[in-house]
Amino acid sequence: MLLAYAVVFVILYVIIYVVPRVSGIFLETYTAEYGTLEVSQESSYMAVRDEKLYVSDNRGAVSRAAAQGRLMRKNSHIVDVGGVKHYSQQKGIVSYYYDGLEGVYTPENMQTITEADLELTDEEKQTYAVRECSQGTVESGSPIFKIVDNKEWYLVCWLSAAEAEDIEAGRSITVEFVDGKQLKMKVMQVNPQGQNRQLILSCNRYYEKFDSIRSGTCRLIKSSKSGIIVDSDSIVEEDGQKGVYVMSKQLDEASFVPVKVLLSHGDKTVVEKNYFINVEGQKVSTVENYDEILKKPPTAEEAEGSEKNAD
Numbered sequence: 114m115l116l117a118y119a120v121v122f123v124i125l126y127v128i129i130y131v132v133p134r135v136s137g138i139f140l141e142t143y144t145a146e147y148g149t150l151e152v153s154q155e156s157s158y159m160a161v162r163d164e165k166l167y168v169s170d171n172r173g174a175v176s177r178a179a180a181q182g183r184l185m186r187k188n189s190h191i192v193d194v195g196g197v198k199h200y201s202q203q204k205g206i207v208s209y210y211y212d213g214l215e216g217v218y219t220p221e222n223m224q225t226i227t228e229a230d231l232e233l234t235d236e237e238k239q240t241y242a243v244r245e246c247s248q249g250t251v252e253s254g255s256p257i258f259k260i261v262d263n264k265e266w267y268l269v270c271w272l273s274a275a276e277a278e279d280i281e282a283g284r285s286i287t288v289e290f291v292d293g294k295q296l297k298m299k300v301m302q303v304n305p306q307g308q309n310r311q312l313i314l315s316c317n318r319y320y321e322k323f324d325s326i327r328s329g330t331c332r333l334i335k336s337s338k339s340g341i342i343v344d345s346d347s348i349v350e351e352d353g354q355k356g357v358y359v360m361s362k363q364l365d366e367a368s369f370v371p372v373k374v375l376l377s378h379g380d381k382t383v384v385e386k387n388y389f390i391n392v393e394g395q396k397v398s399t400v401e402n403y404d405e406i407l408k409k410p411p412t413a414e415e416a417e418g419s420e421k422n423a424d
Contacts, residue, residue, distance in 0.1 A: 121402050140367070141408040142360055145400060150376050150383040152336040153289075156270040156312075157231055160326045161223045163262035165203065165326050166215040169194045174250045175257060179207045182262065182321065193259045197206045205260040208324035209246045215259065220267060223313060224348065227306055228271045231328050259392060263317075270312040270333060277303060279312035280335065286314065287334040295334070296320055338376040340383040341400045348372065348382060349410045357384075359409035367407045371397050 119333035169175075173195015179185055185207055192199045201207075209272065218226060246256050254389075268288060271282070280286065282300050289295045298314040305311075312333075347357045351369055358367040374382055384400060391397050400406070 121302075126255075128216075130241050140360075142405045143344070143408055145343050145404050147340065147386060147402045148160050148342045148383070149337060149339045150342060150378060150381055151334050152376070152378045153332050153334040154187050154272055154276045156228075156272055156331055156333050157228060157328070158288075159218060159223075159226055159231060159269040159328050160323070161220060161226070161267040161269060162217050162324070163220055163266075164208075164215050164259055164324075166211050166213075166256055166259045167201075168198060169199070169251050169253055169255050169257045171195055171197050171251070172252050172385070173197065174307070175246075175248050176260075178391070179258075181207060181209050182206050182324070185260070191260075194251060194257060199257060201260045202383055203262070205323055207262045208259040208261050208326035211246060211256050212241045212243045212327050212374060213256075214241055214327060216269070223267060224304060225303070226269050227311070228309065228412060231419045234387070241327075243327055253327055259324070263319065263323075265315050265317050266315070266323055266330070267301070268314045271306070271309050272312060272333070273309055274305075277312065280312065285335065286316065288316075289332040289334060290320075290322075290326075291329060291331070292322070294322075323417060334375055336378075338383045340375050341370070341386045341404070343382055343384060343400070343404065343406055344408060345377055345380050345382045347406050347410060348374070357400060358410045360405040360407065364403075367410075371402055372399050372406075373397075 119205050127279045154331055176193040178189070178190065178193060178198075179191045183206070185201055185205065187201060187204045189201050190198050191201050191207060191363055205274040213336050246258060249417050251257065280300060280303055283296050284300050286300055287295050287297050296316055296318055298316045300312060301315045302312070302313040303310055307361065343357055348355055349357070355374060356369050360367050374384040375385060376383050386399065387401055
């Protein structure tokens with residue numbers, strides 16, 4: 114008889130204390146960490162500027178009087194060629210890089226530029242390659258410097274209709290170039306071009322390569338938020354509040370923690386860290402860096418059952 118009671122006691126002990134702990138071992142979790150979530154698209158671009166290329170009036174050795182990238186006034190002395198001074202005819206940044214397309218793509222005609230204009234033949238690639246003006250002896254008619262209006266310059270970019278769906282004129286967008294440099298630019302126009310959309314972006318910020326780039330690829334960052342990165346599938350809603358289940362550091366169980374979603378993209382979501390202010394103006398504690406998140410949170414029925422068992 115005592116043996117039977119002992120067996121029943123052991124079975125009950127296992128069911129009540131051991132099984133929940135063992136089942137917790139098989140819960141799939143991950144460690145949430147602080148990071149930045151970006152929504153971006155790759156795009157090709159054509160750089161357009163108000164610029165004027167100056168050529169030499171005579172043959173001779175070049176001597177530069179103004180440094181590359183320097184802002185000069187109108188009628189400033191820029192270059193000597195064989196002792197003959199050459200002056201700027203407008204205010205702007207001095208550039209010694211050119212490609213021969215300075216008068217081809219302009220702010221006045223940039224709406225007509227298509228993505229097909231980026232497709233050059235091998236001969237055209239050589240003819241219109243970005244290169245530096247000669248510092249040696251030049252012939253009459255040779256490019257010697259360029260003046261670029263730095264108040265505003267433009268990028269013409271292209272996206273599919275779906276990729277550009279949430280982009281409207283007037284908003285800002287961040288452009289990341291292949292060198293990693295990021296610039297915030299304003300969307301001036303979104304124009305239909307066949308099945309794609311032409312985006313005209315403007316910028317008044319200085320970029321050391323703005324006077325020499327012509328075409329290439331860039332990344333258009335439409336949205337960017339920093340916080341705790343969680344799996345989108347981990348987020349559930351209880352009583353109108355979104356949240357995730359966080360494993361307790363002391364107890365082998367998960368509890369619902371409210372979250373404030375900052376940005377979602379695909380299978381990842383960034384949420385506020387440590388605390389947030391809710392719609393009632395109350396401070397709410399939320400997830401922290403390195404919290405252990407339940408990958409597959411329980412359903413509402415499972416959560417309710419768990420609370421009843423705990424009671």
